[in-house]
Amino acid sequence: MSTLTVPAQVPSVTEDCEQLRKAFEGWGTNEQLIISILAHRNAAQRKLIRQTYADTYGEDLLKSLDKELTNDFERVVMLWTLDPAERDAFLANEATKRWTSSNQVLMEIACTRSSKQLLEARQAYHARFKKSLEEDVGYHTNGDFRKLLLPLVTAYRYEGDEVNITLAKSEAKILHEKISNKAYNDEDLIRILATRSKAQINATLNQYKNVYGNDIDQDLEADPKDEYLDLLRATVQCLGTDEGALTRVVTTRAEVDLKVIKDEYQRRNSVPLDRAVVKDTSGDYEKMLLALLGHGDA
Amino acid sequence: MSTLTVPAQVPSVTEDCEQLRKAFEGWGTNEQLIISILAHRNAAQRKLIRQTYADTYGEDLLKSLDKELTNDFERVVMLWTLDPAERDAFLANEATKRWTSSNQVLMEIACTRSSKQLLEARQAYHARFKKSLEEDVGYHTNGDFRKLLLPLVTAYRYEGDEVNITLAKSEAKILHEKISNKAYNDEDLIRILATRSKAQINATLNQYKNVYGNDIDQDLEADPKDEYLDLLRATVQCLGTDEGALTRVVTTRAEVDLKVIKDEYQRRNSVPLDRAVVKDTSGDYEKMLLALLGHGDA
Incomplete structure (x- = not known):
């Protein structure tokens, strides 16, 4: 469940931009005004605000935020305003400049994103930092950490379901x-x-x-x-961890060939599909999947 | 200079497809007919033929060629028919199955293509071989070869002109x-x-x-x-080797700021730009570049 609250009546994007500009102007910055706008707009809305802001004022909103805000507040507003690929690029770059524990951040970005998302983060890295993610990861790390992290961040994994x-x-x-x-x-x-x-x-x-x-x-x-x-x-x-696999397999293939799915699931995961469903799901979701798998009444 | 000859009057794509289909049918294959079509069509035309062929006959032209042709002839027709990214994917895959000397092929694909082209080859590899290029390169190689080749084939290099x-x-x-x-x-x-x-x-x-x-x-x-x-x-x-660099730098930036380019070129390449032009170019091309660099009469 998302925790984001967006007002029922969202102001026009032009109005949002004007208010943001106002928040930056004059003596001091109106942080509350910035929060009241950006913290209550979804990703698509924030993206549109950035575009319109840049078109209207000839400056990237991120740049304005960077000039006006500081410290933790700056960081949270900026990360929130970035799109997901840019956010990954930013976090990865930050990680390459810090101590070893930030290797965990690099690994997470490399391993939990889809191939396309990781690629988009690498492209965003080029655009923002004028160099490649792997350049900075390679330069920042050494020894075993580099041996593991460099291939992880440069991976473009195949994403099909075929298994050998x-x-x-x-x-x-x-x-x-x-x-x-x-x-x-x-x-x-x-x-x-x-x-x-x-x-x-x-x-x-x-x-x-x-x-x-x-x-x-x-x-x-x-x-x-x-x-x-x-x-x-x-x-x-x-x-x-492939949490979406169960739902994906059952819903996309249940209607195609039930027997083949079950055999294939067992072959790949070495656990019968029914047992996996019972173990990992509950309530109506479990009932639905089991019904699709042929349990219970029609 | 391209050596490809395309007839002044190119048959319609439908006609080309019909002729190709005819070449595959009946007793034996009409190789001469295949050559007379495919060897005299440019990349855009070949691409259109593949699309139309697939739409018309429900089979990839490559598949038909694979069934009908053999050995070296099959290989040259197939490589020629593929688009550049697919061709790279095919050649790279072939290289991962052969002896060490084919590491050279992998390196060439990795190092001479643009970042975008290499990425497209990796995407074509997924589509065709149902796995990733780096999977096969990693599995095929070992020791020092793997240490060098794996990061080369997974690179997504920054391509801007900035130099530190x-x-x-x-x-x-x-x-x-x-x-x-x-x-x-x-x-x-x-x-x-x-x-x-x-x-x-x-x-x-x-x-x-x-x-x-x-x-x-x-x-x-x-x-x-x-x-x-x-x-x-x-x-x-x-x-x-960055052979396009000279032309690119001069033509794209000559009009912007001549002095800055010269300084930047010397700083980066440690050779004065004029001397690089005289050394690497000749004829009207040399004259043009030197004129842009402020030599000779206006």
């Missing part, structure tokens, strides 16, 4: 060998995580659990002293 | 140190080549020559036994 089970088995074996030997910076381990599609990684992680008994992140034991290991574990968690 | 001379100096120093120590697989050396913009790499290579006396590829000595070193030298040559 033979490959999943052989790569689960590679992962298990490397982790058993504590070879956490191994090139093949990183290659698998950085280049395979999320569907393929999911299949590999499921094979891992089936064959070796543990979830992979149980085997990547926590070690508060080892920041790289923490980053690696978080990477596996981000890549291995 | 301080950085060029410090990275020229890094390159010289690593090469002097024969550390050809060094992470920083690879990072510089794989992530910096071509303009920045050019500036770095010029600094290298100015400070250390040799062109960098003279220092990356040839060694027929060392395929990796050969690949690295070829990479540097591809990235360091």
